[in-house]
Amino acid sequence: MESYRLTIHELARRLARRELSAVEATQAVLARTETTGAGINAYITVDAEGALAAAAAADGRLAAGDAPPLCGVPIAVKDLLCTKGLRTTCGSRILENFVPPYDATVVEKLRAAGAVIVGKSTMDEFAMGSANENCPLAVPRNPWNPDYICGGSSGGSAAAVAADLCAAALGTDTGGSIRQPASHCGVVGVKPTYGRISRYGLLAFASSLDQIGPLTKDVRDAALLLNVLSGHDRRDSTSVAQSVPDFTATLDHGVRGLKVGLPKEYFGFGLDPEVKAAVERAIELLTGAGAEVREISLPHTEYGVAAYYLIAPAEASSNLARYDGVRFGHRDHGARELNEMYCRSRSQGFGPEVKRRIIIGTYALSSGYYEAYYRKASQVRALIIEDYRRAFAQCDLIVSPVTPTPAWPLGAKSDDPLSMYLSDILTIPTNLAGLPGMSLPCGFSGRGLPIGLQLQAGHFQEELLLRAAAQLERELALTERRPPLA
Template sequence: MDIHQFTISQLAEQLTARRLSSREATEAVLDRIEATGERVNAYITVDREGALAAAEAADRRLATGGAPPLCGVPVAIKDLLCTKGVRTTGGSEILENFVPPYSATVVEKLQQAGAVLVGKTTMDEFAMGSSNEHCALAVPRNPWNLDYICGGSSGGSAAAVAADQCMAALGTDTGGSIRQPASNCGVVGVKPTYGRVSRYGVLAFASSLDQVGPLTKDVRDAALLLNAICGHDPRDSTSVHEPVPDFTAELGCGLAGLRFGLPREYFEVGLDEDVKKAVMAAIGQLEEAGAEVREISLPRTEYGVAAYYLIAPAEASSNLSRYDGVRYGYRDQDAQDLLEMYRRSRSRGFGREVKRRIIIGTYALSSGYYDAFYRKASQVRALIIEDYRRALQECDVIISPVTPTPAWPLGSKSDPLSMYLTDILTIPTNLAGLPGMSLPCGFSHNGLPIGLQLQAGHFREDLLLRAAATIEERLGFAGRRPRL
């Protein structure tokens, strides 16, 4: 096995035993990026110099013994997370040359754990998209078929992991932006409970929905990354005072005592036959392993997309008002007065999808329309939360497809509504603030990965990971990677 193919656990074992150095591992990953980078296009910025310096520091730390599992491990960061001294663009021209003076809390935590940050991955502009085609700086491709999308908005992170261009990556999930690309690229992706991971230093899209999480090559690696990034942060007012368990502790505990719920509504949304077949095969494996699987109902599932695409744009219209060309970011140099400078800077700096959502959100919050749109969407959100509360009294883990279809060809979806509808199975998790994850469960007839979605109650990531570890072992898809 080549070094760049290692999981975090495999590399940590080599580093701890001093059979391999972090510099060697980092050079192997950087060489892999150079060899495959133009085809996959997963990175906006590669920080070779910074990565090698961090690797040498990690080697010194490893030499003293007792280093944490992430020490010396090359990881990638979604370009929505601020990195001190390293360009952070949000996938937008308006921040194309922005270099933050500080790092996000999750970035600091990874650095404190000794992880080596190799670069910033591409993404839909300001995390607004389901295909990663809405990036102003680089559009990534699915490593399993370079003519297909890798999913969004954390598509670059998922593609980088699938292509062995890093051992793991961080993404963000506002309506499925970790789980969808994880499903499309055949990797593991976890969206933690809202408030479990600090959002400080994350370029805000929708503040009541955004959450940072890992994309990894297997379930154990996801647990290791969660161990590092979870925890209360006084700099984030939405961060929750909740004890952080060792997420690796129950990975081998099996399925005994766990009840799985199968929401009937998730199978009534025009599922692709390949998706349905792969998910049902995975459920069959659960039943063979002795798990109890029962049908449940989440009756307001169909209203999730409409509620989300009012709430998220409304919050985005407020959050993105800070990009005005005055303090930082792109500024039009030809404007004759302040109002013209605002208009020209924002018109030139933002892409079409971002402008569309700003307009929707501003309209939904405007005088005379707030009650009819934003308030009504918030009421629907409350009903969706109540649906989950009732369902999770009947089961411990909800199991379903991640998306209605596998990845689709680049450029084949030009209608915004058809794109938004691909989020129908992931959005409810965010509206309810629950943890969710995707893990590989099969392939389509043309060789594209298909993911299985797990959801659980608030702060029960441990249940998700415990169930996922058993499913992963029985299905045997964790080690499969595309050939580039």
């Protein structure tokens, strides 16, 4: 098997046995990125020189018997996580030439674990999008069919993993931005509990919702990355001092005795029949493996999208105010006075979707409208949290589709933002409640496009998610199916 197809645990085993060097593994990924990956557009920036230097250092550690868990593993990093000395654009013209002076905590942890950072993956501008078409620097394509979207906003990360342009990748999830592209690209994606992984060095979109997580080729790799990335960070005030288990320890424990909840609101009108059939087959496999399945209700699900698209833009309006052309980022030098410079710099630097959300958020926070919009959305958020509290009194896990439909053709929804927003209806509630959730491949559409299954659990119950996902992965046996790339 070509080295670029290997999972993290397979690659680590071959590296440890000296059957392959880290430099060779990195060269294979870089070569594939230049050839097969050229039409996928999974990267905004490829750091070949830095990756090969890190791989050479990893080979030195392997030779010395000092190999940390990700030693020599090629990994992609979403382009809104700060990387010292390596361009970090957020997929935006306003930060097109920004080079951070420090690493995000998760990047520090990757480097300490010996990972080789191949480059920065494509994303919707400032993580605002569900199709990864809102990026002026590059639009990634779905490796299963390049005429289709790969999902957003972590679309480049998901596409890079699916196309074997890295062994794994980091993404962020604000309303489904790890799980949705993972579903559309046929990879595993985990959105951890809010506070499980440090957000220090993440260029924020919506601070109460954003969470960093892994996209991988299988469930074991997701557990391995969570082991490395999790933990308290005093530099992040939202980081929780929660103990970190070994997420690989329970992967083989099965699902016998687990209570699995099926929210009736997630299986209703608008669900594509092929998605429904694939998810129902997976549920039958859970039942056959000993899980107890029962119907539950999350009655405020239908209000999640409306609440999210007030809360997230409001926080974005505040977070993105710093990009004003004064301290860093794009600046218009033709302006004659300060307000003109602000206006022209931001108008030139931000794309249409970012401008739309800044305007919505500013309006929702403005005097006279705060009570009617932002506060009301926050109250709905509290109701959704209460829905989950009641649900988890009846079950251990919640199973559902990730998205109502498989991936759609590029450009099909570009002129219909509301339709695009509604594609996140099944993922947004997880973020509003701060819960862990993940996407696992569970089937394919008639067009050969992947379909994902969503698993949700209570706060800091990632072990349960991974345990159930590992059982399903064994039963479904889809990990060997790869995109038909030349």
